[in-house]
Amino acid sequence: MTAELSPTGAPRRRVRVGAVAAALTGVLALLCCGGGSAAFFLTNLGGDQETLVSNEQQCDDEHRVNVTGKMPRMSAYGATQMRNAAVIIKVGQDMKVPPRGWVIAVATAMQESALRNLSNSTVAGSRGIPNEGVGSDHDSLGLFQQRAGWGSVTQRMSPDYAARKFYEKLLKIDGWEHMPLTRAAQKVQISAYPDAYAKHEDVASQIVNALAGGAARTVQIAEQAVCDRASARTIAASGWTAPIEGGVGSGFRTASRPRHNGVDIGARKRTEIHAAATGRVLVARCDPDHRGNRNCDVDGFPGKGGCGWFVDILHAGGFITRYCHMIEKPRVVPGQLVKAGEVIGLVGSSGNSSGPHLHFEVHIDSNRSFSGGINPVPFMRQRGAPLNGSA
Template sequence: MNIPRPRKIVLLIALVATLALLCCGGSISAVLLGGLTDENNNLNAALGCGKGGPVDPDSKLPRIRPYGATQIRNAAIIINVGADQKLPPRAWVIAVATAMQESRLTNLGNLGARNDHDSLGLFQQRPSSGWGTPEQIRDPVYASTKFYEKLKTIEGWENLPLTNAAQRVQISAYPDAYAKHEPLATQIVNMLADGAANAVGSSLEMVCASAGQIAASGWTIPVKDVVGSAFRTVSRPSHQGVDLSSGRYTPIAAAASGIVSMVKCDEDRRGRLSCNVDGYPGKGGCGWMVEIHHAGDVMTRYCHMIQRPFVREGQEVTAGDVIGRVGSSGNSSGPHLHFEVHLNNDRSSAGAVDPVRFMREQGAPLGGEG
């Protein structure tokens, strides 16, 4: 494999964002927003949508907690192999997350009694299962190539939840274990490939994801309309989300893959379940609403739907799936989608973060933001 020459990584030292994190965040954290640091411990974000290409694994690489220099170099190799194979950056995120689960990005040799059968290398591939010889599997370039070759054989892998795509390659005894690594894998790809997780397309034709497209991060916007009322304004300090000014019956998309954790008619201040009619300011309640639990313990909430949502609790959804339609039920002055993002799967106001900032960092900026 020909490793590309060093390319410039675009870094933004986001002092304002850091202050916002400290005042609004509680345990928001290390994985989603504070896990990436340079040598001066500054918060950084790669914003180039992949245009600068992957960084050379042999160049000076950023520090990314909790991994060491050798582990980050292995992540860079995984990304470069995916780029050489002309795969879209979504594949790079899947591969990095898989290696995080299988080996903590460490090129493992034979662990003796602690070995999982004859599993070796970054992806714990087994010679006895036909992945290659022990020497081949412990070559990070070879192992990454074999992972991507198997991924490409899975029909529709691009649209599968990350944990499902990884499991179909790995056939693990712990099929749900990959999901927890998706947020940090996304950030690693952004840091090592100039913001590629915010992009769509192959390594040859990569562009920033536009409204309605699913970025390599696995996130998309719920509706295409502009932000009306913002998060925790002076006039509405308890407004825990944003209002997206959408027309009645506009389809609402799941912002990312996940499991539907709540579907209900949210009662108003009088304890009534009256969601099949338009609401009004001061009525109280979210009306018809849905909550979805995503990888990394992120929860999204969608309120004021016009009718019973199209999904049920416990259902697995994929980014972009239509979960309901915009309405004006509950505490509402007119048709719109009230959209919230919560970290640590905390449904309370303590877990809420600004959806505008969060979605921009996932490469899926809400309407009116770019």
């Protein structure tokens, strides 16, 4: 099978995704997000050497978190903040909340307090109530910046209590596990900034993985958290899923195809293609071939050029996924919000293709060009949604 590395493969004026995203409104607030690194820094307490550690932690069966031992430090989050995240995860574990809830809770606390147990000016002046800073909201307290209706001052300043109250309300929301993170968080928090939570989802997943044995890479199967099985309709706790089931054939930027900017996954014609994560559709159209022709309603051939019918989706964290060679017009339109696992089109062989398959790409830093492409295989594996096979 062959697939062009990017739409047309011919020189083209670079699309300014930032400008496109700025024009979109909705629940993701994607422009708030930073670029997407697939790794992060972890440092043991007391150590002075910082080591780059891959996000591919071993995914174990227990996922138990330690709230009393040494804490890893992740980028801007120090040991105290990571310990607060560990408390949030442990409360979720004690309450039998699935790992997806831990990611939502950690991401929410990242937005509300940067994982610090914040007081207000009145509490800061009181004795006997420890705090880790003063928040900006006049009567909101704690990791989740909960207001008076959530409990007393002492209760809201307790990380255990605050996390438990968050989960209690989350569990009452019908279908919360299948909602975009920002929607689930907003239904709990009723924030004045409802779009702000999504940008923390990827880092929150990394924190959960670091503290709880790769738990963000799990899916719930028969009420059990199973590692690395997210595919199509099953969504990992990280919020990601493999777009189709099938083995990877032609790989990413191989020696024989150094400009191949994604991977090819074999599948039968009209196999449903699923959005790999919640996001906003940037592009959904027929890609011209090398001669500028838009003839995507027929099977393509090697050397024709172009992605055929294809879709680009912008996700929180500045990630972009691309889905090429659909058999017919995509089922989504530019500007549309799609949920993880939502069907966006059907497998075909349009464009630069020798047979039916999905050409799948991942880009970082909101960069749709060749330079923004990364290998989708380790990226998806790190999120518990491995592309079957290897490349």
